[in-house]
Amino acid sequence: MNARQEELRRRLIALGFDEVRFARVEAVPAEDLRHWLAWGFNADMAWMERTAAKRLDPGLVLPGVRSVIALGVNYWPGREAGGLGPASPRWARYALYEDYHDTLRPALVAAGRMLEELYGAAGADYRYYADTGPVLERGWAERAGSGFLGKNGMLISRQFGNWLLLATILTRVEFEADAPLRRQSGEAKTESRIGLLCGKCTRCQEACPTEAIPSPGLVDARRCISYQTIENKGIIPRELRPGIGRYIYGCDICLEVCPWNRFAREGRRMLLAARDGIAALSLKEILELTPARFAEVFRRTPIKRLKLPGLLRNACVVAGNVATGAGAGHESVAPLTRLAAQATPMVRVHAVWAVHRITGAAAPQLLAAARGKETDPAVLAEYAEWPAETGATGAAHSSAG
């Protein structure tokens, strides 16, 4: 490896990137992405399909591209991230920082300047992305040896476990390639590199509460809690709601069960800004958020993109899960009853569901005023799922959602 390339690596690590690897641009095995798209696992994320050609050929993104710099930022906080009490909402760990798309940008700009200084590159000779462009970031990181693609579909680092945020620089500068990880000796050789260092482990597939990983490396977005609580802008399917458990934004279950996390260590967080206040919010506080408070608490975080109705929807689902059968005296019932009469039908649907789950036969009386005024077909359909005359309890409905 030449001295100039090592100098660049050293400088990028000093800047705050924890993983800095290089890959040459060659034909990428496209099979996995094609399967993923063909099976419709991208749910309604049509942008995935629209950008598939560019994802498979970086030359369409940057003509003349020769190399990829695969960057990773370790975001393991070194402790449990929120959700400490048995009924506290849980957040995907990356969401407890200011939006990394924003906080990484100055470092990516600085990385570009390094290419200009060390290699005489022009601004047009590189493009950088942090989860924002038509680039197969995990695939390139795997190719560059930053980690391997686990059966949970994540890039897994031998140094940092499942906790790397990825960024990618495409460049016309030619670099020597770092070697990808190799299969452990004695392991059966298969064509696919997915699950390269998973061995016989299937913990992530087994732990997924919504059975969203039907085969190694393939995550069915339609069933995935991350998709349902973040990307889905509408009603969460009833049959998936119980599996969401306490996850109010994203889901880390298939990441945190991975044995490779034993190597994780607390991140330097030079390029991240922790927002500890989010994890400290109680479910009741979230159910009672006003637009002004929402804007204040979640400014500059990825959660702000969900908007208040999206977060209230998710909070209703969590409340319905953590307090199933708790009865009308539970602290969530009053805010949920108010939400069952608020302006957004999507929120009302989930509030009605939660009130029924928590209060069972008492729900029709608690919701009588809201139901009397209800005209939205989706909300009326949710009421219809809970036949008052049978006196059915929330617990009785729990298996069906």
Ligand code: SF4
């Ligand atoms: Fe399953 Fe959660 Fe992993 Fe999605 S993020 S595949 S819901 S465990």
Ligand code: SF4
């Ligand atoms: Fe692989 Fe096991 Fe980690 Fe899943 S939990 S990615 S199967 S090592």
